Amino acid sequence: MSVPDVKKYLRSEAMPTLFCTGCGHGILLHCLLIAIDELKKDYDNMVFVSGIGCAAWIPSPHMAADTLHTTHGRPIAYATGVKAYRPDLDVVVVSGDGDIVSIGGNHLIHAARRNTDITVIMANNKVYGMTGGQQASTTPHGCITLTTPQGNPERDFDTCRLVLGADAGFVARETVAAPRNLIKVIKAALTHEGFAFVETVSTCVTHFGKMNGMPSPEAMIANLKEKSVRGTGTDLLTKPLEDGRFYTGIFTSGAG
Amino acid sequence: MAYLQGNMACVEGALRAGCDFFGAYPITPSTEIMTAMARRMPEMGRTFVQMEDEIASIAAVIGAAWAGANAMTATSGPGLALMLENIGYAFATETPCVIVDVQRAGPSTGQATRPAQGDVMTARFGCPGDYEPIALAPWSAQESFEMTARAFALAREYRMPVFVLTDEIIAHLYETLDLDREIEVVEHDPPCDLPPFGDARTCERTPMPKFGEGRKLLVTGSTHDERGRRRTTDPQAQMRLVERITKKIERDRKTLAETESYMMDDAEIALVSYGASGRSSLAAMTQARENGRKVGLLRLKNVWPFAQEKIRDIGGGVKKIVVVEMNCGMMRREVERFARAEVVGCHKVAGEIIRPDEIIEVIENVSA
Numbered sequence: 001m002s003v004p005d006v007k008k009y010l011r012s013e014a015m016p017t018l019f020c021t022g023c024g025h026g027i028l029l030h031c032l033l034i035a036i037d038e039l040k041k042d043y044d045n046m047v048f049v050s051g052i053g054c055a056a057w058i059p060s061p062h063m064a065a066d067t068l069h070t071t072h073g074r075p076i077a078y079a080t081g082v083k084a085y086r087p088d089l090d091v092v093v094v095s096g097d098g099d100i101v102s103i104g105g106n107h108l109i110h111a112a113r114r115n116t117d118i119t120v121i122m123a124n125n126k127v128y129g130m131t132g133g134q135q136a137s138t139t140p141h142g143c144i145t146l147t148t149p150q151g152n153p154e155r156d157f158d159t160c161r162l163v164l165g166a167d168a169g170f171v172a173r174e175t176v177a178a179p180r181n182l183i184k185v186i187k188a189a190l191t192h193e194g195f196a197f198v199e200t201v202s203t204c205v206t207h208f209g210k211m212n213g214m215p216s217p218e219a220m221i222a223n224l225k226e227k228s229v230r231g232t233g234t235d236l237l238t239k240p241l242e243d244g245r246f247y248t249g250i251f252t253s254g255a256g
Numbered sequence: 257m258a259y260l261q262g263n264m265a266c267v268e269g270a271l272r273a274g275c276d277f278f279g280a281y282p283i284t285p286s287t288e289i290m291t292a293m294a295r296r297m298p299e300m301g302r303t304f305v306q307m308e309d310e311i312a313s314i315a316a317v318i319g320a321a322w323a324g325a326n327a328m329t330a331t332s333g334p335g336l337a338l339m340l341e342n343i344g345y346a347f348a349t350e351t352p353c354v355i356v357d358v359q360r361a362g363p364s365t366g367q368a369t370r371p372a373q374g375d376v377m378t379a380r381f382g383c384p385g386d387y388e389p390i391a392l393a394p395w396s397a398q399e400s401f402e403m404t405a406r407a408f409a410l411a412r413e414y415r416m417p418v419f420v421l422t423d424e425i426i427a428h429l430y431e432t433l434d435l436d437r438e439i440e441v442v443e444h445d446p447p448c449d450l451p452p453f454g455d456a457r458t459c460e461r462t463p464m465p466k467f468g469e470g471r472k473l474l475v476t477g478s479t480h481d482e483r484g485r486r487r488t489t490d491p492q493a494q495m496r497l498v499e500r501i502t503k504k505i506e507r508d509r510k511t512l513a514e515t516e517s518y519m520m521d522d523a524e525i526a527l528v529s530y531g532a533s534g535r536s537s538l539a540a541m542t543q544a545r546e547n548g549r550k551v552g553l554l555r556l557k558n559v560w561p562f563a564q565e566k567i568r569d570i571g572g573g574v575k576k577i578v579v580v581e582m583n584c585g586m587m588r589r590e591v592e593r594f595a596r597a598e599v600v601g602c603h604k605v606a607g608e609i610i611r612p613d614e615i616i617e618v619i620e621n622v623s624a
């Protein structure tokens with residue numbers, strides 16, 4: 001299978017990316033562009049909205065499209081305004097776990113509840129990467145971060161379950177360790193009418209892997225492969241797995 | 257002629273100016289604006305959204321503005337506080353939008369149904385970093401109508417958020433007003449391919465671009481160059497951005513800072529006031545004149561940019577300047593910076609209008 005050339009979707013001046021070597025966010029960027037290409041999307045009719053964080057840099061400045069790089073936690077609210085005023089535009093939010101579900105969780109659940117016709121792609125590296133690796137609301141119990149040096153005493157959000165609880169019509173999770181599947185999932189999300197949520201489990205080797213027994217990009221990818229369990233259906237989400245394993249797949253793509 | 261409360265006059269002004277996106281979260285004493293918009297906007301084929309909080313409201317407004325809207329929100333102090341980070345974003349990204357803030361007694365939740373003028377410095381300095389706001393301060397239903405409309409024109413012209421700072425009194429005061437006054441209907445800029453954030457060397461306005469035109473816009477609240485490219489460690493870029501968003505207002509301050517003078521020519525005591533307090537001041541002035549006191553009034557129609565030249569030019573005949581406002585002296589400090597005569601405050605923070613007799617008392621005290 002040939003990989004489409006996605007250079008035309010990128011701002012050449014923004015390349016190479018500023019991401020650390022081995023950062024999972026670059027894989028997500030690539031997969032998103034391939035999905036756009038394979039769907040033959042009108043790129044000029046798309047708007048990419050992000051907040052603040054490493055993941056928020058996935059669209060801005062890399063993508064040569066209309067991009068709105070907003071404030072920390074608020075991209076979904078900005079996107080709601082864009083979409084409400086111009087329903088004909090294809091509005092996609094790409095941002096981090098800290099951005100989307102820690103500081104911005106309120107906007108996430110409300111967009112799901114309203115069934116706002118946008119796609120939200122959350123790059124979940126389970127940490128605040130940009131600020132140097134502090135606990136996020138997605139950091140698993142026990143993990144070491146700068147603000148949980150003894151191990152995270154709290155539980156993490158299952159964000160897919162959260163948005164499902166708010167009646168999101170499309171909910172999926174995939175990892176950057178399975179790019180082919182990730183492209184498929186993003187394509188399905190981008191074609192879904194109504195609110196679509198894709199949690200992309202990404203990697204931050206610099207500020208998460210190194211502290212948690214995965215000192216290299218390879219170790220992090222291997223971990224994602226080992227821990228992800230393929231499945232479909234919403235009831236999977238009510239049965240959390242043990243040992244840090246988690247389900248991936250499209251949990252629901254029904255009406256919102 | 258119409259008979260409307262100030263809040264409704266804001267709605268009429270916004271609709272006439274071409275407001276086509278409204279996003280807000282309910283808060284007393286601004287709520288009537290939102291509930292009227294909920295009805296009127298869809299009737300007119302325009303967009304209304306109720307958001308989950310004020311952070312989301314202003315974010316949606318800014319997003320809509322980049323999609324091409326003449327967008328507005330309405331709130332009161334606690335909501336304004338929540339909006340500040342994103343209002344700063346609008347300043348940095350040169351995004352036109354209108355924020356009506358109906359001031360109520362603070363700090364914090366304060367007295368939700370009671371008037372104050374305690375948000376003037378929030379508008380001035382509430383956002384982090386340097387910026388120069390425009391804040392209009394209507395004192396009547398007529399001005400609520402005209403100034404809200406004008407705010408849209410100014411927002412477009414200067415590509416920035418513009419505040420309309422009313423207060424609970426003006427908002428809920430029913431008055432007759434003329435809705436047939438000429439209103440500038442705000443035109444959208446035609447597409448062009450100039451850099452979206454201006455020429456690097458001047459603060460000249462560049463047309464507001466919008467999404468969906470193939471411009472590949474890079475919009476960011478991080479320091480950026482004229483094409484929106486992030487320049488987060490470049491001292492020149494930082495200086496240029498701050499200069500760009502401040503110089504345009506400094507340059508036009510004299511024309512932007514509108515005032516109205518009453519009997520200032522022979523005045524020995526000058527009242528300086530704005531908004532609802534301006535009305536009490538006018539009444540006090542009239543009464544004081546009847547009592548033989550030479551009192552004049554300089555009313556600020558904009559609190560920002562500040563009419564510093566007009567304050568400095570208050571004539572040598574004026575021995576005392578009395579600043580009348582429903583706060584502990586926010587604008588008084590500003591007046592003190594420029595006045596040549598001694599400045600005295602007539603302040604009240606009781607969640608009540610300042611009555612003319614209370615102003616007269618201050619006038620009598622300073623005359624003694």
Ligand SMILES: Cc1ncc(C[n+]2csc(CCOP(=O)(O)OP(=O)(O)O)c2C)c(N)n1
Nearest residue numbers: 052053054055072096097098099128129130
């Ligand atoms: C209001 C506000 N609070 C805090 C910050 C600091 N900050 C910048 S990025 C970030 C976390 C980003 O984490 P995430 O969204 O997960 O992105 P990542 O860097 O991990 O990809 C924080 C806390 C900010 N920019 N604004």
Ligand code: SF4
Nearest residue numbers: 019020023054129204
């Ligand atoms: S800090 Fe982490 S998330 Fe940010 S670029 Fe580096 S690896 Fe990626």
Ligand SMILES: [Mg+2]
Nearest residue numbers: 096097127129
């Ligand atoms: Mg993160």
